[in-house]
Amino acid sequence: MLQIGSIQLSLPVVQAALSGYSDWPMRAIARKLGAPYTICEVMIESFVTSLKDRTKTRHHLLVTEDDHPVGAQLMGSEPEEFPAAATKLVEAGFDVIDINFGCPAKRASGRCRGGYLLGQPATAIEIFRKVRDVVPERIPVTMKMRRGVDDSERSREQFFEILDAAFAYGIAAVTVHGRTVEQKYVGPSRWEFLKEVRSRHPERTLLGSGDLFTAEDCVRMLQETGVNGVTAARGAIGNPWVFSQAAALLRGESLPAPPGVFEQRDVILEHLRFSEMVLPADQVIRQIRKFCIFYSAWHPDHLVVRNAFATAADAERFHAVLRDWYSDDRPGQYPANPGNVKDTSCSPAERL
Numbered sequence: 001m002l003q004i005g006s007i008q009l010s011l012p013v014v015q016a017a018l019s020g021y022s023d024w025p026m027r028a029i030a031r032k033l034g035a036p037y038t039i040c041e042v043m044i045e046s047f048v049t050s051l052k053d054r055t056k057t058r059h060h061l062l063v064t065e066d067d068h069p070v071g072a073q074l075m076g077s078e079p080e081e082f083p084a085a086a087t088k089l090v091e092a093g094f095d096v097i098d099i100n101f102g103c104p105a106k107r108a109s110g111r112c113r114g115g116y117l118l119g120q121p122a123t124a125i126e127i128f129r130k131v132r133d134v135v136p137e138r139i140p141v142t143m144k145m146r147r148g149v150d151d152s153e154r155s156r157e158q159f160f161e162i163l164d165a166a167f168a169y170g171i172a173a174v175t176v177h178g179r180t181v182e183q184k185y186v187g188p189s190r191w192e193f194l195k196e197v198r199s200r201h202p203e204r205t206l207l208g209s210g211d212l213f214t215a216e217d218c219v220r221m222l223q224e225t226g227v228n229g230v231t232a233a234r235g236a237i238g239n240p241w242v243f244s245q246a247a248a249l250l251r252g253e254s255l256p257a258p259p260g261v262f263e264q265r266d267v268i269l270e271h272l273r274f275s276e277m278v279l280p281a282d283q284v285i286r287q288i289r290k291f292c293i294f295y296s297a298w299h300p301d302h303l304v305v306r307n308a309f310a311t312a313a314d315a316e317r318f319h320a321v322l323r324d325w326y327s328d329d330r331p332g333q334y335p336a337n338p339g340n341v342k343d344t345s346c347s348p349a350e351r352l
Contacts, residue, residue: 001230004096004200004205005172007069007141009036009229013218013246016175017073017098017144024062025274026291027070029267030236034243035070039231042100044113045076048085059278063093071096073090073144075103077113079126083134090139090258095133099128101162102144102177102209104142116240121161125169125245132170135170140172147193149181163197173205175231193227207231213243214334217253221234222250238294239335244262258332263297265326271316285318292321295336301325 002012013056015022015030015038028036043060051057063070072094074085086097101124104116117124132141143166148155166174174195178189189210198206212218213235221230231290232242241259248256271291275284292309299305302330312318 001209002205003262004037004069004142006138007037007095007140009167009248011036011068011243011247012222012229013215014106014207014229014231014242015039015236015243016233018072018233018237019046019101019208021237021290023287024059024064024067025287026237026240027067028064028210028274029271030243031066032270033240033267034247035236035240036243037071037096038067039071039073039096039098042073042075043085044267045074045081045085047076047307048074049081051088052217053182056280059179061089062278063090067093069095071098071142074131075114076102076127077117077123079123079130082127083130086131090135094139096140096142096172097131098144098175098301099131099141100144100148102175104146104181111130115146116149117179118158118162119157120154120242121165124162128171129169139334141170142175143171144175144177144238146177146179151180154276155180160200163201167201167204173207173228175207176208178208178210191221191225194221194227198226202251205229209233213251215242218242218246219249238291238297246320258298258334260329260332261299261326264295264331264332265322268292268295268326285312285315292318294335298332299325300330300333302333302336327334 004011005248015027015035015267017039019041022039022041027040031037051060064289074082074097076082089097100114101117128141128143135141138235139351148159163174176190176194180195195207206227207229208221212221212230212232218232220228221227236242245256272288275288278289289309289312293306296305296309308321312321
């Protein structure tokens with residue numbers, strides 16, 4: 001079990017916020033295949049407050065009856081913008097408000113946001129206090145952090161200043177990524193730091209992040225660090241099976257066989273159907289094709305299939321790939337290089 005405020009989850013493996021990926025279709029597929037909780041892609045606070053009911057953008061605030069519990073993640077640099085954005089997300093139906101202090105991308109204007117706010121504890125603390133004050137008590141407020149801006153002692157002190165203040169102020173759970181902001185995604189995630197945070201706050205809800213590309217990784221982090229839960233991020237792209245696989249391992253069972261070709265095809269088609277339901281028509285193939293680059297890793301002819309999806313520029317050619325490569329129900333395979341995906345931690349919302 002994993003407890004986030006008043007929300008009790010049956011599995012301690014959840015889907016993280018993934019910029020450009022964890023939209024409603026991805027979350028819906030993950031929920032159907034075993035994710036107990038998902039978080040929408042991170043959104044800039046000013047973007048949320050400016051959202052209108054337009055076809056192009058309304059899917060950002062979509063919450064259906066089958067989504068619960070679902071979290072919304074906010075990021076930004078202006079503390080005064082956060083209350084209105086958080087209120088709008090609560091009104092849209094999100095069950096948890098998560099604040100991003102983990103994104104390693106700098107803002108073009110030079111203002112700090114995301115992970116760089118770990119170097120400005122006063123601003124970070126002001127942000128989560130403003131959000132916690134405006135959000136109804138029944139709605140948990142959580143945070144995502146990296147282990148610091150860099151590996152300096154000052155950065156370490158600032159990390160714990162923010163973390164300790166967050167728990168003292170009523171933040172329900174904190175996710176800690178084991179890399180620094182300056183590392184971005186280079187080098188291994190330092191899981192031993194999670195053990196240190198766990199020992200400092202043994203009674204608080206702590207989730208771990210970083211280098212979780214397979215179900216085995218998720219279980220190993222739980223066992224090695226003592227965190228309450230883990231957030232599958234890049235490892236969940238094109239891999240909605242990671243949740244049921246982790247559940248099997250946690251029950252003491254063997255790792256399930258990889259999904260066969262027909263099961264892969266059925267999931268891809270449902271993902272496509274969900275995308276067609278909520279995205280503008282001119283965005284559907286472009287979006288589903290991103291996922292299929294990773295879905296193809298499960299196919300026994302994954303390199304050829306990957307290349308076929310990569311060049312499927314329209315619906316006709318996309319469906320031709322499915323006819324050509326998913327018409328025989330062959331055994332699937334576990335991906336040979338899981339987690340081979342670019343940075344997905346920061347919001348593309350400003351480009352809309």
